[in-house]
Amino acid sequence: MTAVAGRDPGAASGPDGAGRGSGGFDAVTGVGALRLANPVLTASGCAAAGRELGALYDVAALGAVVTKSILRAPRSGRPTPRMAETPSGMLNSIGLQGPGIEAFLAKDLPWLRDAGATVIVSVAGNDATEFAELAGRLAAEPGVGAIEVNISCPNVANRGLVFACDPVSSAEVVRGVAGAVAGRVPVLAKLSPDVTDVVAVARAALDAGADGLAMINTTLGMVIDTDTLRPALAGITGGLSGPAIRPIAVRCVWQVHAAMRAGALRPAPIVGIGGVRTGRDAAELVLAGACAVQVGTATFHDPQAPWRVGRELADLLAARGFDRFTDAVGHAHEALARHLEQEAPR
Numbered sequence: 600m601t602a603v604a605g606r607d608p609g610a611a612s613g614p615d616g617a618g619r620g621s622g623g624f625d626a627v628t629g630v631g632a633l634r635l636a637n638p639v640l641t642a643s644g645c646a647a648a649g650r651e652l653g654a655l656y657d658v659a660a661l662g663a664v665v666t667k668s669i670l671r672a673p674r675s676g677r678p679t680p681r682m683a684e685t686p687s688g689m690l691n692s693i694g695l696q697g698p699g700i701e702a703f704l705a706k707d708l709p710w711l712r713d714a715g716a717t718v719i720v721s722v723a724g725n726d727a728t729e730f731a732e733l734a735g736r737l738a739a740e741p742g743v744g745a746i747e748v749n750i751s752c753p754n755v756a757n758r759g760l761v762f763a764c765d766p767v768s769s770a771e772v773v774r775g776v777a778g779a780v781a782g783r784v785p786v787l788a789k790l791s792p793d794v795t796d797v798v799a800v801a802r803a804a805l806d807a808g809a810d811g812l813a814m815i816n817t818t819l820g821m822v823i824d825t826d827t828l829r830p831a832l833a834g835i836t837g838g839l840s841g842p843a844i845r846p847i848a849v850r851c852v853w854q855v856h857a858a859m860r861a862g863a864l865r866p867a868p869i870v871g872i873g874g875v876r877t878g879r880d881a882a883e884l885v886l887a888g889a890c891a892v893q894v895g896t897a898t899f900h901d902p903q904a905p906w907r908v909g910r911e912l913a914d915l916l917a918a919r920g921f922d923r924f925t926d927a928v929g930h931a932h933e934a935l936a937r938h939l940e941q942e943a944p945r
């Protein structure tokens with residue numbers, strides 16, 4: 600650790616006072632056994648399978664491409680309208696639209712492999728069996744680096760209750776996936792912020808065999824169109840994403856990482872997601888405890904965002920005196936502890 604505690608966080612200089620770019624900065628990180636050349640990834644559902652981004656830049660330069668959640672069968676998603684703008688964010692009720700696993704294996708995965716991308720495949724299902732079946736098939740495919748388990752979808756067997764909102768259902772899905780994957784690739788459980796105790800769901804997922812956590816998925820919201828006087832989305836409610844949810848994401852990452860530091864939770868990699876538009880935004884999640892960051896909504900209006908954020912994050916951390924990305928992970932916990940110690944009455 601080379602960052603200097605108490606240094607003006609706005610000072611663009613290294614620990615020795617010298618200005619530094621990202622040139623010598625070591626950006627390598629990892630989630631479980633998966634090594635990532637840089638810590639910034641795409642977020643599921645916001646860059647399909649990376650092909651559109653591949654037309655603009657080299658997707659192999661990203662930390663990883665995280666695919667749209669893959670289902671067993673093709674699905675057309677929910678009725679339109681299914682997008683609404685909100686201040687500092689957007690609301691979507693796309694549902695899990697996609698071509699299904701056969702099309703993914705036939706078209707998208709070979710493209711990602713040829714592009715040299717690090718690939719994390721997101722899976723979703725109607726029940727725990729579907730998740731496990733998909734994950735088992737995908738883990739056997741060359742080029743799949745990790746599985747992200749999107750448990751923020753309705754459990755058909757349990758009155759449509761979202762798996763991620765219940766520790767028992769979350770554990771059931773993750774246990775099935777971890778069993779089917781059998782250690783071949785890391786398994787990340789993607790958590791929802793729409794819970795009273797995110798640490799409890801994180802514990803359930805880790806105890807069930809997840810190698811790491813991805814947090815957060817969108818948070819449930821609603822917009823009413825004051826011209827039509829009806830809900831703006833055909834699905835009535837939708838998932839809120841974008842800068843509006845970043846403080847929630849930072850809070851979730853902070854709470855889970857704090858529980859790990861306190862020994863209340865098994866230490867495991869956390870991938871931070873929510874409202875990241877810039878390297879500064881990403882740095883908040885990293886300092887809170889994320890060892891990698893995903894960029895979602897920002898990609899829609901700036902397809903370069905995942906690549907740009909990686910560069911900005913490296914510059915920012917190097918300027919704060921970090922030689923290695925991994926030294927910055929969770930640093931805000933140490934900085935706070937030191938600050939409180941200095942403030943304590945003697």
Ligand SMILES: Cc1cc2nc3c(=O)[nH]c(=O)nc-3n(C[C@H](O)[C@H](O)[C@H](O)COP(=O)(O)O)c2cc1C
Binds near residue numbers: 668
């Ligand atoms: C249009 C859209 C589609 C999404 N589809 C998925 C998905 O298929 N699977 C998933 O796990 N998350 C999905 N998400 C959630 C994102 O991956 C991410 O967790 C969330 O949007 C927060 O990040 P952001 O604020 O950077 O967008 C989707 C988000 C959006 C906006």
